Structure formats: C-alpha cells, structure tokens
Amino acid sequence: MEVFNMNKRFFIFVCLVLAVFVLSSCSAGNVTEQNNAAKTGQIKVVAPSGATAISISKAMKDTAEIDGTKVEYEIVPTTDLIVARLTAQEADFAVVPVNLAAQLYQKKVPYKLTSVVTWGNLFIASSEKIEGWEALKGKDIYLMGKGLVPDIVFRTLLQKNGLDPDKDVNLIYLSGATELAPNFLNGKAKISMLPEPVLSTVLSKKPDTNVFLDLQEEWKKAFGLSKAGYPQAGILVKEDLINNDPQLVKDYINVLAEGMDWINENPKEAGAMAEELELGLTADIVEKSMPGNNIRHEYVKDVRKELDQIFEIMYEFNPETVGGKLPDDGLYYEIN
Structure with a gap:
C-alpha cells in the first residue's frame, strides 16, 4: 500500500511539473509572438x-x-x-x-x-519690385498659421531685422497655403508668404513674381548657423x-x-x-x-x-x- 501511495505521489508530482512546463512554454510563446508582431504583421x-x-x-x-x-x-x-x-x-x-x-x-x-x-520652405514674394526687410515697413503682408510655426518664424525674423511685427507691418492671416496662392494671383495680396511647393505653382502662373526673401537663408544669417533653415x-x-x-x-x-x-x-x-x-x-x-x-x-x-x-x-x-x-x-x- 505504501508503494502504491509513493507511486501515486510521484505521478502527481510529474503531472505538476509537466503542467508548469507547458504553461511556461505558452507564456514564452506569447511573449515571442508579441515581440515579433511587427515582423509578421x-x-x-x-x-x-x-x-x-x-x-x-x-x-x-x-x-x-x-x-x-x-x-x-x-x-x-x-x-x-x-x-x-x-x-x-x-x-x-x-x-x-x-x-x-x-x-x-x-x-x-x-x-x-x-x-x-x-x-523650412517659406518665402516672401511680391508683385512689386521691392527688396529687403526695410521694404516691408508699413505694408500689408499676407501669411498663414497665426500663432503657428510660419507666424513664429516670420515674426522672429522681423524682430531680428529691426521691425516690430505689431507696429511696423500689417500682418493679414489666412487659414492656409491654399488661400495664399489665389489671393496673390488675383492681385488682392501684393506681398505674401508662399511656401513650397505653392510658390512654384504661383511662379508657373505668374513668372514675373518677385521672390525677395528666403526665410531659411534669413534664419541662417540671423542665428549664425552653418546650414539654411530650422x-x-x-x-x-x-x-x-x-x-x-x-x-x-x-x-x-x-x-x-x-x-x-x-x-x-x-x-x-x-x-x-x-x-x-x-x-x-x-x-x-x-x-x-x-x-x-x-x-x-x-x-x-x-x-x-x-x-x-x-x-x-x-x-x-x-x-x-x-x-x-x-x-x-x-x-x-x-x-x-
């Protein structure tokens, strides 16, 4: 009887070991599956x-x-x-x-x-023959993204070039680049910020457009960087x-x-x-x-x-x- 009980206990022990092994294998398999999810998906x-x-x-x-x-x-x-x-x-x-x-x-x-x-892909263009930052004084300038990156970049560069964005120029904000191009092409905007590839579209329709400020080059000059842009x-x-x-x-x-x-x-x-x-x-x-x-x-x-x-x-x-x-x-x- 004692031998039987010992065999029974041994059998239960073996079953428990096998159960732990199987569960561990499944768990490891799940981790591997998760780690390789990208590779198979x-x-x-x-x-x-x-x-x-x-x-x-x-x-x-x-x-x-x-x-x-x-x-x-x-x-x-x-x-x-x-x-x-x-x-x-x-x-x-x-x-x-x-x-x-x-x-x-x-x-x-x-x-x-x-x-x-x-x-950066921002440029300032005009239908008139003007050059440099000083030429912007007292002018209406159309741009996009009030309070967003284009606005911040332009305002920063105005200040770096001695102009007060709130006093020396009149900034007129449109909702996006898709509005800037038609307003410039129909003559409503004389001076406008134009991002690429919108600028190239404008130049294809109005080749005499005067692109007089590359804001990436201006940023490089203003901050003494080795490469253009931000x-x-x-x-x-x-x-x-x-x-x-x-x-x-x-x-x-x-x-x-x-x-x-x-x-x-x-x-x-x-x-x-x-x-x-x-x-x-x-x-x-x-x-x-x-x-x-x-x-x-x-x-x-x-x-x-x-x-x-x-x-x-x-x-x-x-x-x-x-x-x-x-x-x-x-x-x-x-x-x-």
Missing part, C-alpha cells in the same frame, strides 16, 4: 500632404515591405487627422511638425522623435515598435533617409514619381520646388542644438506651441 506610415509627403515619396514607391513586415502609407490633408491617428496609436511612423511632436509628448502620447526631415518636420515612431523591434525601426528610418537623398539628387524623376503616386502635385511643380522644399534627413542626435533653439523660441512666443513646457530628453529616440 504590418506597420503604418502617415504624413501630411505637401513637402512632407514628397520627403517619403521614394519609400512609398519602392518600400512596400521592410524586414518581412508590410508597410502601409497614408497621406492626409490636415494636421488634425495626423493628431487623430497618433492619439489613437493607429500609426507606427509619422512625419509631423516638430512642435506637434512636442505637444503630443507633453500629452503622454507614446511616440519618440528620431529625425528631422524638412528644414527644424520644421520630423519623424515620430511608436514606442511599442521601438521596444519590440528596434532593428526594424533603424532599417526603415535608413530607407527613408536614403530616399530623401535620392529625390534631392534626382528632382526630375522625383517629380514624375510624385505625380504617379497622386500626391496632388504635377511632376514639373515637384521638380521645380525641390530646392525650396528643403528636405534633408538628420538624426536628432546630430541636431539637438537646432531643436533646442527652435523649441525655446516657440516657448517664448507662447508656451502652448510646445505643449506648455520645453520638451526634455524623453521626446527623443537616438539611432546610432
């Missing part, structure tokens, strides 16, 4: 229309899969839609204005900034993807960076590609706008000085432009 890339969409166009054309993961692309017409996608965590990568990246970070939306990809838009990556598959993140960012080099080196082909992708721009406009689109990939680790500077300027203008306080190191994910 799909990632989504979102960008607004315009120069930012052009910046990822080469990847859109050539990269439908990365490291065994399918890549879906979505170009949206408004920043509000991008905010909605990111707040709902429906995108894995997104190209967004850098101040929006800061705002989302302050709201604990789980994304990290890895790179800056556009460096951080305008960058790449956000979902934290879950960074944690679960950092190699995929690194590989895909590299694809985007190489694509940006290619479109700068091949503007004609880039134009044809953008038209084929139906980005809302004709091939010739994209080709002509490429220098002014100021697309250049830089990892955040290499441009922290420039990012800190633009965030500080925005914060001084209005703290809410960067989410109420200056972003700290937690905003960034550095890729080596």
Whole structure:
C-alpha cells in the first residue's frame, strides 16, 4: 500500500511539473509572438500632404515591405487627422511638425522623435519690385498659421531685422497655403508668404513674381548657423515598435533617409514619381520646388542644438506651441 501511495505521489508530482512546463512554454510563446508582431504583421506610415509627403515619396514607391513586415502609407490633408491617428496609436511612423511632436509628448502620447526631415520652405514674394526687410515697413503682408510655426518664424525674423511685427507691418492671416496662392494671383495680396511647393505653382502662373526673401537663408544669417533653415518636420515612431523591434525601426528610418537623398539628387524623376503616386502635385511643380522644399534627413542626435533653439523660441512666443513646457530628453529616440 505504501508503494502504491509513493507511486501515486510521484505521478502527481510529474503531472505538476509537466503542467508548469507547458504553461511556461505558452507564456514564452506569447511573449515571442508579441515581440515579433511587427515582423509578421504590418506597420503604418502617415504624413501630411505637401513637402512632407514628397520627403517619403521614394519609400512609398519602392518600400512596400521592410524586414518581412508590410508597410502601409497614408497621406492626409490636415494636421488634425495626423493628431487623430497618433492619439489613437493607429500609426507606427509619422512625419509631423516638430512642435506637434512636442505637444503630443507633453500629452503622454507614446511616440519618440528620431529625425528631422524638412528644414523650412517659406518665402516672401511680391508683385512689386521691392527688396529687403526695410521694404516691408508699413505694408500689408499676407501669411498663414497665426500663432503657428510660419507666424513664429516670420515674426522672429522681423524682430531680428529691426521691425516690430505689431507696429511696423500689417500682418493679414489666412487659414492656409491654399488661400495664399489665389489671393496673390488675383492681385488682392501684393506681398505674401508662399511656401513650397505653392510658390512654384504661383511662379508657373505668374513668372514675373518677385521672390525677395528666403526665410531659411534669413534664419541662417540671423542665428549664425552653418546650414539654411530650422527644424520644421520630423519623424515620430511608436514606442511599442521601438521596444519590440528596434532593428526594424533603424532599417526603415535608413530607407527613408536614403530616399530623401535620392529625390534631392534626382528632382526630375522625383517629380514624375510624385505625380504617379497622386500626391496632388504635377511632376514639373515637384521638380521645380525641390530646392525650396528643403528636405534633408538628420538624426536628432546630430541636431539637438537646432531643436533646442527652435523649441525655446516657440516657448517664448507662447508656451502652448510646445505643449506648455520645453520638451526634455524623453521626446527623443537616438539611432546610432
């Protein structure tokens, strides 16, 4: 009887060990499945229309899969839609204005900034033959985005060049770039801010337009920088993807960076590609706008000085432009 009881106890012990082993295997399998979710599934890339969409166009054309993961692309017409996608965590990568990246970070939306990809595309044009900042004194100037980056950049440069934005000029704000062009072309606006690629569209219809201020070059002069422009838009990556598959993140960012080099080196082909992708721009406009689109990939680790500077300027203008306080190191994910 004692032998029977011992055998029974041994049998129960073996069953318990097997049960623990099976459960552990299942648990490990679930973790592995979660960690490899990106590799067996799909990632989504979102960008607004315009120069930012052009910046990822080469990847859109050539990269439908990365490291065994399918890549879906979505170009949206408004920043509000991008905010909605990111707040709902429906995108894995997104190209967004850098101040929006800061705002989302302050709201604990789980994304990290890895790179800056556009460096300003703003120009001041006139239907009259005027030159320099002093010529703006007493004039009506049409621009977009009151309280947003275009406004902050222009006001900062006015001040740097000895003009009071609230006293020396009359700033007239329109809702966006799509309103600036028709107002300039119909003669209502004599002096207007025109971003690329809208500027190239205007020049194709009114070739005698006087483009007399490149705000990127003016920013370079005002702040003593080595390169023209200021951080305008960058790449956000979902934290879950960074944690679960950092190699995929690194590989895909590299694809985007190489694509940006290619479109700068091949503007004609880039134009044809953008038209084929139906980005809302004709091939010739994209080709002509490429220098002014100021697309250049830089990892955040290499441009922290420039990012800190633009965030500080925005914060001084209005703290809410960067989410109420200056972003700290937690905003960034550095890729080596």
